[in-house]
Amino acid sequence: xxxxxxxxxxxxxxxxxxxxxxxxxxxxxxxxxxxxxxxxxxxxxxxxxxxxxxxxxxxxxxxxxxxxxxxxxxxxxxxxxxxxxxxxxxxxxxxxxxxxxxxxxxxxxxxxxxxxxxxxxxxxxxxxxxxxxxxxxxxxxxxxxxxxxxxxxxxxxxxxxxxxxxxxxxxxxxxxxxxxxxxxxxxxxxxxxxxxxxxxxxxxxxxxxxxxxxxxxxxxxxxxxxxxxxxx
Amino acid sequence: xxxxxxxxxxxxxxxxxxxxxxxxxxxxxxxxxxxxxxxxxxxxxxxxxxxxxxxxxxxxxxxxxxxxxxxxxxxxxxxxxxxxxxxxxxxxxxxxxxxxxxxxxxxxxxxxxxxxxxxxxxxxxxxxxxxxxxxxxxxxxxxxxxxxxxxxxxxxxxxxxxxxxxxxxxxxxxxxxxxxxxxxxxxxxxxxxxxxxxxxxxxxxxxxxxxxxxxxxxxxxxxxxxxxxxxx
DNA sequence: CGCTCTATTGATAAACCTCAAATACAGTGG
DNA sequence: CCACTGTATTTGAGGTTTATCAATAGAGCG
Numbered sequence: 001x002x003x004x005x006x007x008x009x010x011x012x013x014x015x016x017x018x019x020x021x022x023x024x025x026x027x028x029x030x031x032x033x034x035x036x037x038x039x040x041x042x043x044x045x046x047x048x049x050x051x052x053x054x055x056x057x058x059x060x061x062x063x064x065x066x067x068x069x070x071x072x073x074x075x076x077x078x079x080x081x082x083x084x085x086x087x088x089x090x091x092x093x094x095x096x097x098x099x100x101x102x103x104x105x106x107x108x109x110x111x112x113x114x115x116x117x118x119x120x121x122x123x124x125x126x127x128x129x130x131x132x133x134x135x136x137x138x139x140x141x142x143x144x145x146x147x148x149x150x151x152x153x154x155x156x157x158x159x160x161x162x163x164x165x166x167x168x169x170x171x172x173x174x175x176x177x178x179x180x181x182x183x184x185x186x187x188x189x190x191x192x193x194x195x196x197x198x199x200x201x202x203x204x205x206x207x208x209x210x211x212x213x214x215x216x217x218x219x220x221x222x223x224x225x226x227x228x229x230x231x232x
Numbered sequence: 233x234x235x236x237x238x239x240x241x242x243x244x245x246x247x248x249x250x251x252x253x254x255x256x257x258x259x260x261x262x263x264x265x266x267x268x269x270x271x272x273x274x275x276x277x278x279x280x281x282x283x284x285x286x287x288x289x290x291x292x293x294x295x296x297x298x299x300x301x302x303x304x305x306x307x308x309x310x311x312x313x314x315x316x317x318x319x320x321x322x323x324x325x326x327x328x329x330x331x332x333x334x335x336x337x338x339x340x341x342x343x344x345x346x347x348x349x350x351x352x353x354x355x356x357x358x359x360x361x362x363x364x365x366x367x368x369x370x371x372x373x374x375x376x377x378x379x380x381x382x383x384x385x386x387x388x389x390x391x392x393x394x395x396x397x398x399x400x401x402x403x404x405x406x407x408x409x410x411x412x413x414x415x416x417x418x419x420x421x422x423x424x425x426x427x428x429x430x431x432x433x434x435x436x437x438x439x440x441x442x443x444x445x446x447x448x449x450x451x452x453x454x455x456x457x458x459x460x461x462x463x464x
Numbered sequence: 465c466g467c468t469c470t471a472t473t474g475a476t477a478a479a480c481c482t483c484a485a486a487t488a489c490a491g492t493g494g
Numbered sequence: 495c496c497a498c499t500g501t502a503t504t505t506g507a508g509g510t511t512t513a514t515c516a517a518t519a520g521a522g523c524g
Contacts, residue, residue, distance in 0.1 A: 191380030215470075446501085
């Protein structure tokens with residue numbers, strides 16, 4: 001197995017390993033299993049017992065939550081260098097969300113036993129996980145706030161900007177989102193319907209702020225979106 | 233006692249200290265400062281640098297977040313045995329929320345230096361904090377989901393049950409919420425307006441499910457609320 | 465080149481917010 | 495104990511946002 005991680009430019013190093021020695025990191029990584037999933041695979045499913053911790057190396061995971069009535073929300077995207085299913089460290093509790101790959105994706109997985117072992121050896125890992133958890137807590141709390149006080153258009157603008165910051169590349173045409181992102185995905189991420197998202201994107205396209213197609217979005221005027229997100 | 237409901241995850245005294253020896257706990261507590269606040273005091277304010285970690289002993293904190301346009305949401309209530317401002321453990325980062333006492337409240341506070349010192353001595357504390365953070369993450373994610381897919385009435389029912397589970401006492405009249413809880417508070421907690429909450433509570437009162445007054449609510453038919461929350 | 469999945473657009477309706485005005489309540493100081 | 499005052503609450507009317515439903519068009523794939 002390759003004991004080296006190739007993070008994309010935005011993630012020079014995993015926060016999960018911050019404060020830990022280069023070669024210690026290699027050892028930790030070697031203690032896990034590297035697995036490659038093709039696009040659309042399900043890594044774990046909401047409600048199943050948590051058994052493994054995952055670190056994304058390449059690609060992306062879509063963390064989503066399903067409601068009783070069948071509606072889905074996207075909790076967040078897990079990008080390279082980030083971990084998920086931290087709850088696996090504690091018990092075989094039910095997983096609170098479902099993880100699916102978006103595009104082909106490489107992850108490293110550890111069983112709970114390994115996590116506990118390496119956390120015993122490197123207590124710093126618990127701190128790093130705590131740190132990450134607090135950041136996600138802040139993130140979701142902000143989105144919760146936005147959801148209650150902002151209009152849909154503003155939330156979609158924020159969502160698109162957020163995703164753009166984490167996973168995009170520039171071309172002559174604009175800033176392209178790196179992965180397939182449907183109207184439905186954006187709706188699930190912002191708590192609205194695909195119809196409303198479609199109308200909003202059509203409107204933005206008419207205004208020349210974005211350029212989009214089937215499951216594909218490129219932002220051509222980020223500033224306009226920022227203004228919309230900030231001022232409502 | 234047939235009218236009783238089994239709630240999941242019953243509240244235990246201090247999760248923060250779980251797995252730590254009785255007299256070690258005393259030592260840790262002695263290393264902090266006990267402070268008593270009267271009702272309505274502000275312990276810390278959103279945007280200020282985080283300097284202290286707080287453990288609530290008696291009373292309650294209301295954690296809220298303010299939006300640019302002045303609207304407020306209640307992130308959660310911090311009950312006895314729970315900690316808050318865990319972010320203080322890491323840096324003087326900006327606090328993501330504001331904490332105010334609800335009723336007179338006793339807390340124990342530690343400075344960041346003390347937290348780091350005692351976490352060095354008792355690594356278990358980092359694990360416990362992580363555990364708590366993950367539970368809150370799950371809680372807010374669930375509320376986020378509910379916010380997008382459920383109607384207001386259903387969310388208010390859930391909120392009332394959640395609060396009841398954590399802070400209530402029984403009387404002949406019903407299950408009383410232990411602290412002053414206004415329509416506005418419930419609205420801020422569920423992401424709606426005080427008018428809508430008022431209408432809903434009036435309706436429930438007509439149906440005999442609750443009995444309420446100024447900043448006071450008692451649930452007389454919890455089962456009805458559970459049914460409403462579960463089935464929509 | 466048809467098949468399937470995604471996106472667009474229009475019409476309609478429901479849920480909920482906003483604003484206004486009246487009423488109830490708790491605490492306070494005489 | 496009572497009137498007073500500042501909040502909290504109730505209720506109605508009207509408007510807005512956004513969801514829902516239906517029908518059509520477009521894109522990509524084998």
